Amino acid sequence: MFEIKTYPEFSWSLSRHKTLMHCARQYAHQYYSSHNGWLRNAPEWNKQAYRLKNLTNLEMYFGSVVHDIIEQVIEDYLNTGILPEETGLTENVRMLLNKGFIDSTRHYKNWIERPKKTTMFHELYYGQTKKLPKEKVEKITHRLNVAMKHFLSSKTMQELAYNEQIEFLEAEKFRILEVGKLKVFVVLDLLYKDLERNKWVIVDWKTGKQSEEDPYQLALYVLYLLQSYSIPDLNNIVIRNEYLLEGNSVEHQLDQVTLEKVQELIGTSVEWMTGYLEEPSENKPLSIENFPKTSDQRACRYCNFYELCFS
Known part of the structure; x- marks a missing residue:
C-alpha cells in the first residue's frame, strides 16, 4: 500500500x-x-x-x-x-x-x-x-x-534471431541491488542466457557516444547478476554495449578487483551524501542553503x- x-x-x-x-x-x-x-x-x-x-x-x-x-x-x-x-x-x-x-x-x-x-x-x-x-x-x-x-x-539482435539456444530472462525493469543494508537501483536493458556457450549476456543500448562512465554502470549490472542468479564464474558473464549511433558493439569482461572498487565508490559516495542530512535515520536533508x-x-x-x- x-x-x-x-x-x-x-x-x-x-x-x-x-x-x-x-x-x-x-x-x-x-x-x-x-x-x-x-x-x-x-x-x-x-x-x-x-x-x-x-x-x-x-x-x-x-x-x-x-x-x-x-x-x-x-x-x-x-x-x-x-x-x-x-x-x-x-x-x-x-x-x-x-x-x-x-x-x-x-x-x-x-x-x-x-x-x-x-x-x-x-x-x-x-x-x-x-x-x-x-x-x-x-x-x-x-x-x-x-x-x-x-x-x-x-550483434544482439542477430543472436536473438539466429541462435536457437537463447533463454530470455529480463528487460527494462528497475532492479534493487543490496550492498549491505543499502538499496542500489539498477536498470538492465536486456538480459539473456546463451545456453550453447553457457554465457549470461547483459545488453545496454546506447543512443549517444561512448562514455568513460560506461564501465561503472556495467559493474553494477554484474553485481546485480551475481546477487540474483547462481553464477559460479565471472568469465561466464558477457557485458555488451550496443552503440546505435556508430552501429558497433563493445563487450567487456570485468574482474573481481573492478567490482570491489565500485563497491568502495558506493561506500564513499554514501558517506558524502549522508553529510547533507540533518537526520540520517529519516533521510531528512539540511536546509537548502547548505547545498552549494x-x-x-x-x-x-x-x-x-x-x-x-x-x-
Missing part, C-alpha cells in the same frame, strides 16, 4: 552520485525539494521542483523513445518470431518525437497539472521561442536516420532547476 512519507527513502544510484558531483543544489532539488510535489496539497515550491524534475531535453527524450520501442520490438519478437521493418520503426520514433514537440508547445497547462504524463523539453521551456535549436534538430535527425537500422543489424551551487554557471543553463536558483 502506498504511504505518503515526509522524506523520501534513501537509496543509491550512479545517476544520483553523478548529480551530487555536478552540483549539490541540483542534487537537493532532484531528490528532496521535489519530494511529494505530485500531491494536490503540496506547497507550491515542492510542486514546481517536481515539475522541473520532469523536464527532459531532446537527447534524453530521443533515447527514452528508442529504448521503449526496442523493448516492445523484442517482446513482440519473442512472442511472434517476426521482426518489423526499419522504416516502420523509424517512423514510430519520428511520430513520438513530434508528439513530444506538440506537448511542449501546445499543452503547457497539461504539463503544469500532470508533469509526469506530459512532455516538456528543456530547450523550449527555457527558450526564447517555440523553436528547437537548429543544431540539436540536425543531430537528432541524424540519430533518427541510423538508430533503428543499427538496432536491427546489431556549482561554480560553473555555464552549466546552470542546462539544469532543469535553473529558475529556482536564478529567478
Whole structure:
C-alpha cells in the first residue's frame, strides 16, 4: 500500500552520485525539494521542483523513445518470431518525437497539472521561442536516420534471431541491488542466457557516444547478476554495449578487483551524501542553503532547476 512519507527513502544510484558531483543544489532539488510535489496539497515550491524534475531535453527524450520501442520490438519478437521493418520503426520514433514537440508547445497547462504524463523539453521551456535549436534538430535527425537500422543489424539482435539456444530472462525493469543494508537501483536493458556457450549476456543500448562512465554502470549490472542468479564464474558473464549511433558493439569482461572498487565508490559516495542530512535515520536533508551551487554557471543553463536558483 502506498504511504505518503515526509522524506523520501534513501537509496543509491550512479545517476544520483553523478548529480551530487555536478552540483549539490541540483542534487537537493532532484531528490528532496521535489519530494511529494505530485500531491494536490503540496506547497507550491515542492510542486514546481517536481515539475522541473520532469523536464527532459531532446537527447534524453530521443533515447527514452528508442529504448521503449526496442523493448516492445523484442517482446513482440519473442512472442511472434517476426521482426518489423526499419522504416516502420523509424517512423514510430519520428511520430513520438513530434508528439513530444506538440506537448511542449501546445499543452503547457497539461504539463503544469500532470508533469509526469506530459512532455516538456528543456530547450523550449527555457527558450526564447517555440523553436528547437537548429543544431540539436540536425543531430537528432541524424540519430533518427541510423538508430533503428543499427538496432536491427546489431550483434544482439542477430543472436536473438539466429541462435536457437537463447533463454530470455529480463528487460527494462528497475532492479534493487543490496550492498549491505543499502538499496542500489539498477536498470538492465536486456538480459539473456546463451545456453550453447553457457554465457549470461547483459545488453545496454546506447543512443549517444561512448562514455568513460560506461564501465561503472556495467559493474553494477554484474553485481546485480551475481546477487540474483547462481553464477559460479565471472568469465561466464558477457557485458555488451550496443552503440546505435556508430552501429558497433563493445563487450567487456570485468574482474573481481573492478567490482570491489565500485563497491568502495558506493561506500564513499554514501558517506558524502549522508553529510547533507540533518537526520540520517529519516533521510531528512539540511536546509537548502547548505547545498552549494556549482561554480560553473555555464552549466546552470542546462539544469532543469535553473529558475529556482536564478529567478
